[in-house]
Amino acid sequence: MPxxxxxxxxxxxxREAGVSRAVVSYVINNxxxxxxxxxxxxxxxxxxxVQRLGYQPNVNARSLRTRRSQLIAVMVPxxxxxxxxxxxxxxxxxxxxxxxxxxxxxxxxxxxHERAFVDMMLRRHVDGVVLVSFHLDVEDVRRLTQxxxxxxxxxxxxxxxxxxxxxxxxxxxxxxxxxxxxxxxxRRIAHLAGPQDTPPGQLRIxxxxxxxxxxxxxxxxxxxxxxxxxPAGVAQLIDSMFAASAPEQxxxxxxxxxDLMAIEAIRALGRLGMRVPEDVAVCGFDNIPAAELxxxxxxxxxxxxxxxxxxxxxxxxERLGAGARAEPRHVSVPYLLIVRESA
Amino acid sequence: MPxxxxxxxxxxxxREAGVSRAVVSYVINNxxxxxxxxxxxxxxxxxxxVQRLGYQPNVNARSLRTRRSQLIAVMVPxxxxxxxxxxxxxxxxxxxxxxxxxxxxxxxxxxxHERAFVDMMLRRHVDGVVLVSFHLDVEDVRRLTQxxxxxxxxxxxxxxxxxxxxxxxxxxxxxxxxxxxxxxxxRRIAHLAGPQDTPPGQLRIxxxxxxxxxxxxxxxxxxxxxxxxxPAGVAQLIDSMFAASAPEQxxxxxxxxxDLMAIEAIRALGRLGMRVPEDVAVCGFDNIPAAELxxxxxxxxxxxxxxxxxxxxxxxxERLGAGARAEPRHVSVPYLLIVRESA
DNA sequence: AAAAGGTGCTTAATCGTGTAAGCTGAGACG
DNA sequence: CGTCTCAGCTTACACGATTAAGCACCTTTT
Numbered sequence: 242m243p244x245x246x247x248x249x250x251x252x253x254x255x256r257e258a259g260v261s262r263a264v265v266s267y268v269i270n271n272x273x274x275x276x277x278x279x280x281x282x283x284x285x286x287x288x289x290x291v292q293r294l295g296y297q298p299n300v301n302a303r304s305l306r307t308r309r310s311q312l313i314a315v316m317v318p319x320x321x322x323x324x325x326x327x328x329x330x331x332x333x334x335x336x337x338x339x340x341x342x343x344x345x346x347x348x349x350x351x352x353x354h355e356r357a358f359v360d361m362m363l364r365r366h367v368d369g370v371v372l373v374s375f376h377l378d379v380e381d382v383r384r385l386t387q388x389x390x391x392x393x394x395x396x397x398x399x400x401x402x403x404x405x406x407x408x409x410x411x412x413x414x415x416x417x418x419x420x421x422x423x424x425x426x427x428r429r430i431a432h433l434a435g436p437q438d439t440p441p442g443q444l445r446i447x448x449x450x451x452x453x454x455x456x457x458x459x460x461x462x463x464x465x466x467x468x469x470x471x472p473a474g475v476a477q478l479i480d481s482m483f484a485a486s487a488p489e490q491x492x493x494x495x496x497x498x499x500d501l502m503a504i505e506a507i508r509a510l511g512r513l514g515m516r517v518p519e520d521v522a523v524c525g526f527d528n529i530p531a532a533e534l535x536x537x538x539x540x541x542x543x544x545x546x547x548x549x550x551x552x553x554x555x556x557x558x559e560r561l562g563a564g565a566r567a568e569p570r571h572v573s574v575p576y577l578l579i580v581r582e583s584a
Numbered sequence: 585m586p587x588x589x590x591x592x593x594x595x596x597x598x599r600e601a602g603v604s605r606a607v608v609s610y611v612i613n614n615x616x617x618x619x620x621x622x623x624x625x626x627x628x629x630x631x632x633x634v635q636r637l638g639y640q641p642n643v644n645a646r647s648l649r650t651r652r653s654q655l656i657a658v659m660v661p662x663x664x665x666x667x668x669x670x671x672x673x674x675x676x677x678x679x680x681x682x683x684x685x686x687x688x689x690x691x692x693x694x695x696x697h698e699r700a701f702v703d704m705m706l707r708r709h710v711d712g713v714v715l716v717s718f719h720l721d722v723e724d725v726r727r728l729t730q731x732x733x734x735x736x737x738x739x740x741x742x743x744x745x746x747x748x749x750x751x752x753x754x755x756x757x758x759x760x761x762x763x764x765x766x767x768x769x770x771r772r773i774a775h776l777a778g779p780q781d782t783p784p785g786q787l788r789i790x791x792x793x794x795x796x797x798x799x800x801x802x803x804x805x806x807x808x809x810x811x812x813x814x815p816a817g818v819a820q821l822i823d824s825m826f827a828a829s830a831p832e833q834x835x836x837x838x839x840x841x842x843d844l845m846a847i848e849a850i851r852a853l854g855r856l857g858m859r860v861p862e863d864v865a866v867c868g869f870d871n872i873p874a875a876e877l878x879x880x881x882x883x884x885x886x887x888x889x890x891x892x893x894x895x896x897x898x899x900x901x902e903r904l905g906a907g908a909r910a911e912p913r914h915v916s917v918p919y920l921l922i923v924r925e926s927a
Numbered sequence: 928a929a930a931a932g933g934t935g936c937t938t939a940a941t942c943g944t945g946t947a948a949g950c951t952g953a954g955a956c957g
Numbered sequence: 958c959g960t961c962t963c964a965g966c967t968t969a970c971a972c973g974a975t976t977a978a979g980c981a982c983c984t985t986t987t
Binding site for chain 1: 972975
């Protein structure tokens with residue numbers, strides 16, 4: 242039996258309860274407040290039938306009619322980076338209790354996927370969007386906003402698109418952790434940077450730069466290597482940093498642009514026979530869960546991603562409720578220097 | 585400007601292109617094959633207008649009409665467990681290139697959420713579902729299948745519901761890793777078990793049991809503690825295992841029911857002044873990414889979750905294509921003993 | 928007793944799409 | 958010259974819901 246079934250519709254409920262379809266709709270949506278009144282007796286009877294038949298309203302039909310889908314789309318670059326699931330939890334928490342539901346898109350950090358997802362959001366007629374994007378441009382975002390879709394960006398990249406944003410102040414954060422390294426006596430501090438064409442990559446290198454400058458240290462090209470925010474390739478970068486130069490020219494500390502890279506760096510250093518933190522100090526950025534599990538545990542900058550998610554969710558709900566507010570709002574989430582064993 | 589916009593519909597495209605709405609629909613869906621033919625000239629003109637107006641079909645309306653949503657829902661218990669994002673990647677990979685899209689639900693391992701998500705799937709009229717569930721029962725699954733929703737379960741728990749399943753053979757896997765511990769000379773092997781009311785918890789403890797029996801070792805209640813698959817509380821369990829007994833009565837190895845617990849166990853042992861693996865060997869189950877990052881790196885059972893995801897996705901697509909096949913199919917995914925430093 | 932007002936329904940239009948069935952005009956054919 | 962065929966459209970209904978407007982009946986007011 243393929244059980245290609247007839248699922249109950251309002252029609253079925255109405256027939257069974259001996260009322261018109263409209264009554265069923267009014268009852269289900271609790272719209273007894275306006276001009277239309279439904280007697281308590283009928284209401285009960287309808288609800289009983291709904292229960293008995295296991296009726297579930299067809300949200301496609303409903304959205305078609307109401308022009309609202311009660312959907313919030315969340316796009317993240319990489320679900321396998323623990324950072325983002327936590328952020329989603331935050332958004333989830335903000336949305337819980339409202340009538341909205343979230344749907345998650347994992348773009349796998351691909352520009353093509355990101356564009357495709359924007360299309361999907363338009364086709365699905367989602368009401369709101371939370372974007373964590375490294376590839377979309379202002380024009381892509383405009384397609385969303387022009388369609389009347391409320392949009393919140395996480396990370397400052399899309400500030401120019403005129404949407405609300407929630408972000409960590411990455412530059413000061415990067416500056417602070419490099420300052421910390423300096424305060425511990427380090428003078429030759431290397432930076433394992435993220436991609437230069439992404440704002441997180443840029444901001445972290447800027448912060449690095451500023452901290453050096455403050456302390457009167459020279460910025461040396463030789464101390465900077467560009468990676469991808471992912472573990473792959475980090476070992477080679479570390480090799481090239483340490484193998485090439487004379488011992489006294491080697492960095493005594495490495496500031497990695499994120500934790501994944503930092504952890505991989507520690508392993509690469511181990512293979513080179515260097516101990517962390519005795520020979521080289523290492524610190525990261527993000528404070529992913531693994532940061533405290535590795536040995537040595539990782540000194541890093543804690544971004545409260547769950548809170549960022551919650552703020553993004555709340556901001557979005559506010560917009561969705563109040564309609565258009567005057568100006569886009571940009572919220573900063575505090576960061577935290579977390580000192581552990583690695584530096 | 586709130587830009588509560590008029591989004592283009594087929595109507596708009598039709599008007600602009602000087603044809604009827606139906607033509608637009610036929611062109612968009614490439615339905616020139618049947619009785620209806622559209623001239624190449626018109627086709628081009630329509631597509632040009634579609635492009636120019638940035639028309640995107642409203643999938644709500646479409647699903648309403650066609651009774652197919654092209655949606656596959658994926659429900660997982662915990663997005664923050666790295667295991668599941670990988671599985672989702674696998675499903676994603678299987679679905680890529682088909683006309684289906686996936687939507688992810690994170691149930692946060694709550695029975696209430698799981699039920700609520702089943703409702704959502706029914707309301708959204710998703711075409712297929714991949715379930716990783718610890719709480720749904722056969723009746724819940726029947727609600728899905730009765731509504732004509734193709735369903736695939738990951739993990740053997742829902743085999744009784746008559747749906748296709750994809751699973752690792754956890755019992756043999758558990759047996760194998762305990763066998764390995766025995767082969768390394770361990771005789772007093774403790775088990776940090778998962779919840780007794782979940783199949784993964786049960787199967788792993790059964791495998792543990794079988795391996796002991798094979799080797800002629802006695803199963804001792806005192807060597808087993810029940811946890812939750814999460815790090816919280818593990819420290820106390822370890823304390824109670826090791827603090828209480830005389831040194832020669834202590835276990836020399838601990839088999840944890842999953843990696844998260846194993847990692848936490850290693851840390852707890854460290855606080856008790858015991859070295860891993862010299863004083864106590866520890867092994868886990870799952871092979872999450874952190875397993876190779878921690879020190880000592882974790883000996884564990886590798887479940888190829890990405891492959892499980894892909895298989896689940898493929899199975900589902902097959903069902904969705906072919907309609908009803910005769911019998912539910914149960915696929916086993918190979919596991920792998922991964923020996924690292926911790927045991 | 929007629930008018931007014933309120934309660935509790937029903938009727939019917941509408942959202943944007945897919946698709947079967949009908950229509951039209953031009954060329955082929957007897 | 959009338960009929961047939963067929964390519965290439967258009968017409969019209971259906972999907973399942975929301976919601977404004979209308980209607981019947983009863984009670985209260987004038």
